Amino acid sequence: MQALIERAQSLREQLNRYAYEYYVLDAPSVPDAEYDRLFRELEALEAAHPELRSPDSPTQRVGGAPLEMFEPVLHSVPMLSLGNAFSDEEVEHFDRRIRESLGCERVGYEVGPKFDGLAISLRYEDGLFVLGATRGDGSQGENVTANLRTVRSLPLRLAPGAPRLLEVRGEVLMLKKDFERLNEEQESRGEKRFANPRNAAAGSLRQLDSRITAGRHLNFFSYGVAQCEGAELPTSQTGIMAWLKSLGFPVCQYGERVEGAEGLLDYYRRIGALRPKLPFEIDGVVYKVDSLADQARLGFVSRAPRWAVAHKYPAEEALTVLEAIDIQVGRTGALTPVARLQAVAVGGVTVTNATLHNQDEIERRDIRVGDTVVVSRAGDVIPKISAVVPERRPYRELPDGTREPLYPPFVMPAACPVCGSHVMREEGGAVYRCSGGLVCSAQRKQALLHFAGRRAMDIEGLGDRLVEQLVDTGWVRTPADLYKLGLLKLAELDRMAEKSAANIVTAIDKSRQTTLARFVFALGIRNVGESTARDLARHFGGLDGLIEAATLPDSAASLAVLQSVPDVGPVVAQSIRDFFLEPHNREVVEQLRAAGVSWSESEPGATLATVGPLTGKTLVLTGTLPSLSRDEAKVLIEAAGGKVSGSVSKKTDYLVAGADAGSKLAKAEELGIAVLDEEALRALLDQTAAAE
Template sequence: MLSLGNVFNFAELEAFDQRIQERLPHQKVQYDVELKLDGLAISLWYEHGVLVRGVTRGDGETGEDITQNVKTIRNLPLQLSSQSIAIPELLEVRGEVLIPKAGFEKLNREQEHKSEKTFANPRNAAAGSLRQLDPAIAASRPLAFYAYGIAQCVPHHGLTSMHESLHWLTQIGFEIAERQWLVNSITEVEQCYQQIMSERASLSVEIDGMVVKVDNLQQQKQLGFLSREPRWATAYKFPAQAALTTVENIEWQVGRTGTLTPVARLKPVFVGGVTVSNVTLHNIGEIHRLDVRIGDTVSVYRTGDVIPKVEKVWQEFRPTDTQIVQLPAQCPVCDSPVVMPEGEALARCSGGLYCSAQRIEAIRHFVARKAMDIEGLGDRWVESLLHLNLLDNVSDIYHLHEHREQLLSIEKMGEKSVQNLLTAIENSKDTQLHRFIYALGIRGVGETTAKMLANTFQNLDALMTADLEQLKKTPDVGDITAEWIFDFFRATHNLEVIQRLLDAGITLETAKASTRQPLNGESWVVTGT
């Protein structure tokens, strides 16, 4: 399941339209405009009309199986039926799970009555409900499902447009959002935007914008996809909501690669449906650009209604005793010198693995779901293991079974907890090459780049011995990232850690070269957000 690109104003919307027109010259383009529901995107699979599987978007390729929980959603059809339409043998429907406004208010009143914690916003409540291990909890929540697209249909439904597809879904039992438009120009899209802005408060559900899609399915096929999003659709997001608060402190955090990131600790303020108390200031250059200081009054907003950001410093409210924030000379964790190479915006701790913060972040990254996926090895375990000197680097994870008695001595870590951890570690040994590459925490190598490296070099040895020119030719790898990768695999310490991991029994499923399959050459249109 792919995500969508975003636009935030009419100029950006016009640029989106211009790209469409350039790729579809001399063709009439209509746009399907829908509400951008603020919930959790899921995919539903039906076989012969019966719901058999429900999964979340996850990382775009692998999602969580939430079948038992989605079956409790009251307006979601478990069995498809229609008086006039033949039910497909296989149907995959994309849509959004959320809690309508009225249901959310009732849910929070019930939470208060039971003296339990209330939910910050409907989206968090819906996402948390779907991820409950006990389906009875999901069943007790006022969840609703709204369909927004068809990913697969066998035999093909024969429809030619998104607008038709939405109507077709309603005929076999699905609900769709309460507003849709079919328009002939990007100017009319803007008119829809202004209309829904004025109607937003009266809608039954929370939205954070609109989704604009090329309506014709054949034109969608012509336009195709980028690596993470379709070219034929975008989200037109509403302006971010802002609030005033005070900067109570500015602290420096140390990441897994040693990067020092300033974080503003704020007097808690409610913005865009959540309480915000921390905001990243990115780097010392951004601090100086904003001229933000401890004690300042600032405007905070949530970019895309997700990430909080300091928008403005109100200097007229500044206390007289504030001081300009300076970059620390020593790492706040290990006291190693802080370095900032000429031409770079980011300062770094020079302590390497001597710095406990870097070790902790490297281990957190290594065990994460998108990396080695070691379930249960959370912060509490990591801190305890570091305190016992059982973790010096990530390869030590696979030798923890040798220290079972010490693990059992950790407070509140009984036999079952220890066994679950050791089992999760053992299960993680069989993994995919791209996950292992990502887990190593190479500077500049995110998920997409790790996949490109795995697909290009096919096995770990080929990647580790690749020269600089080979790395530079890899898709999604620029010259600077290529140098970082090259240097990583030339560092003796890194090679020792990798060899120790392999000696511990880690096996890598290497990327397979493309072979001819029955569906090779076929194009599938995947719709939805």
């Protein structure tokens, strides 16, 4: 029994603390689902052992104490909470209990979304808004009249025919789009982001300066009447909603009337399907017996009406423990930290992993292994860690009496966890990337597809499906393994006929004779495209010279040599050096050469020295040419010694423009650069060639 007494006391303390954070501080530290779970545990414990119930138990009251900064308001009719249902069986039990209590076969219900906002009570006298209050502890709330006057959807004067006295209940909330805008503004001012729209709405409504509230774009929906004098009320809840709408109150368009448990559950599923597209957040739907006479017969229990229940959706937030941070290597070598979580149900699925984005984000939020975290998931969105609960971080005691976190801050690895290659951080970015592009199994398929591409080694027929099979069978681990494949081996693959296999073998064999520029591009060095590969080939004349420059012991000297190549800047130079410093990559290059992959070597700079009609000229292509594709025009220009650039600058000599030329044409005209059409380009090539 002592253990039960201690557990009940612990639950009361936790729930009261969470309620204070939620209602008083507007800074909840745990998601609603965690509060609901603990509340139900305490409720069940007290039901089984009534002697454990105490006056300070959260089960004996609704909400929390009002803030002292606002004038207290005593509710003429208490603002009670609703009981919760979390399963179809609980809804069916609710309907059965209602039918048995009323002695009828079928019951009609008014149903609507359960808003994730702040419950309020509005008082109107002779049609004029005179008082607005928060729920507070259910009996006494806070006077927020001045702030409510700024809510544009809330009527300050009702339509003609309003009763002498009317007290309306409803919800103040913030639309999703307004919430996003508010958080963007918070960030731009260097201020803390709000956790969710409900938290933002509560904080906005409880501002001492109503001008701040006015700038927050709050909304209001009415859902019931607490008091009315001077008018006859409709006899049903659906009638009440229509009447409120006629007086000028906003009423949610998704409300309707259904019958029986099947009608309730059908509505629950329909709104659940709409939930991601709704303009506001909801955490469930509300069922109310439609007949007001039946509501009166059913009455209330201590904290909720018997005639209504909230059917909650699976929690989109939950608490769990971060057990480890693993590194995932993507197809392009990017390293992404992934949280391995203690399994927890979120949004109707069991979640064990969540994205952590990057090192900077982990440092900014100080996320560590062992932390208790809030995991969120909306619809089909990948789960993410939306918050850390600092008070639950595990610590170790030190000999001097102080303590330190049990786990150190997370640091990205220096070596790729898949292949052991060096990990480099991209300059000016948050991305860490594995440098072992030719050997890293995580990048293998992407590397092979790039290597075999038409503009690289041009191995016709080596597409996605074949590469998939070659890698999955383990036959090809690096590009060099392609040159070991034989006809019989390829013919063993699924859907690979002997003729198709022979064509692939022929294409692979043909690719052994290539150019240095194509080979360098095929290696897939980060930031090295076709144009840069050609510049490197022209400058160094051979592969050995390039590798020697990239692997000089003196880093500064190496980068300086690489940057002496036209259009090679510090970022590209570092990428080249990182690639060739990796022993695995150099080994694959040697294996490729040993397999017979070769090209015509030349003296450094020899290609540049060759005289061509457009030697030393830089051209940019834009738009659609009448008879030449962009690739064909590029080949003609490069064959004539020219260089094709992707962007217009002061160094551009000519812009070749076709139909639908865009911003490049405008920039060329602004810079006074000569603009050629296809005919003028051909004439320039012919005239220049003739002059030579």
